[in-house]
Amino acid sequence: MFSSSLIVAFLCIGATYAALPLPSYVKPCARSDPGFEACALDRARETIKHIVNGDRKYKIPVIDPLEITEIIVDNKGPEQAGIDIKIRNAKFYGLKDTIIESIKLNYDEKSMHMDVRLPRIELNGEYEVKGRVLLLPITGKGPLNFTLENAPAQFDTDWIVENIDGSEFMSLTNSRLHHVEPTRVHYDLKNLFNGDKLLGPEMNAVLNENWRESFKELAPPVIQALSTVIAGTVNSIAHAVEYKNVFPLNV
Numbered sequence: 024m025f026s027s028s029l030i031v032a033f034l035c036i037g038a039t040y041a042a043l044p045l046p047s048y049v050k051p052c053a054r055s056d057p058g059f060e061a062c063a064l065d066r067a068r069e070t071i072k073h074i075v076n077g078d079r080k081y082k083i084p085v086i087d088p089l090e091i092t093e094i095i096v097d098n099k100g101p102e103q104a105g106i107d108i109k110i111r112n113a114k115f116y117g118l119k120d121t122i123i124e125s126i127k128l129n130y131d132e133k134s135m136h137m138d139v140r141l142p143r144i145e146l147n148g149e150y151e152v153k154g155r156v157l158l159l160p161i162t163g164k165g166p167l168n169f170t171l172e173n174a175p176a177q178f179d180t181d182w183i184v185e186n187i188d189g190s191e192f193m194s195l196t197n198s199r200l201h202h203v204e205p206t207r208v209h210y211d212l213k214n215l216f217n218g219d220k221l222l223g224p225e226m227n228a229v230l231n232e233n234w235r236e237s238f239k240e241l242a243p244p245v246i247q248a249l250s251t252v253i254a255g256t257v258n259s260i261a262h263a264v265e266y267k268n269v270f271p272l273n274v
């Protein structure tokens with residue numbers, strides 16, 4: 024459905040490499056430990072509580088609320104299919120409550136899989152929309168509220184090791200948040216159809232009644248934005264700390 028291009032303008036997650044120690048709230052696990060994965064799960068849960076507040080030293084923005092200046096989907100497909108959406112000054116609330124259910128980490132293959140659950144994510148922002156959703160024409164501009172309840176999700180990523188001036192750093196590649204499957208989604212797009220008192224509430228009712236289908240059409244750019252942010256956050260630490268200190272053989 025989407026032959027779209029996505030632009031996510033995110034706060035400067037910089038690729039500046041530095042050889043800092045790990046932040047005090049990130050305790051490494053020893054690769055030689057037979058319980059390495061269990062340790063990683065434990066430490067990731069601990070880390071998330073701290074990281075949501077941001078950390079200037081490691082160029083990590085505040086994650087709850089997470090602010091994204093602009094999320095854009097340009098529909099490059101035919102006029103009658105798809106949708107153009109812009110969300111400005113997007114604010115996500117609730118990432119601090121993310122529950123990490125499990126982690127699979129393969130150090131040799133440089134890949135990781137995570138099962139997570141997002142108990143409640145509320146996205147507020149200013150939307151601009153034009154196109155079709157659920158085959159119905161939609162246009163409008165105004166305040167937006169998307170709220171997801173209790174969404175299991177999966178995060179997969181690979182990483183590469185880069186040599187920067189003789190030191191090794193890890194960089195996430197191929198990161199994707201997927202299978203985000205909320206048990207309910209609420210939509211509130213104010214001022215649809217130029218504030219039409221009849222059509223606006225009607226469209227909101229249709230979106231809410233068919234929340235699962237609308238989610239499939241409207242959520243991909245939002246999920247991709249979140250994915251970029253997760254990878255960016257991990258990279259902020261990974262680019263500040265030498266690889267050998269992220270995954271030490273022994274601690």
Ligand SMILES: *[C@@H]1O[C@H](CO)[C@@H](O)[C@H](O)[C@H]1NC(C)=O
Pocket residue numbers: 145147168169170209211
């Ligand atoms: C957004 O929608 C949710 C679910 O309907 C509601 O609980 C919340 O109060 C709304 N937020 C705002 C800012 O209106």
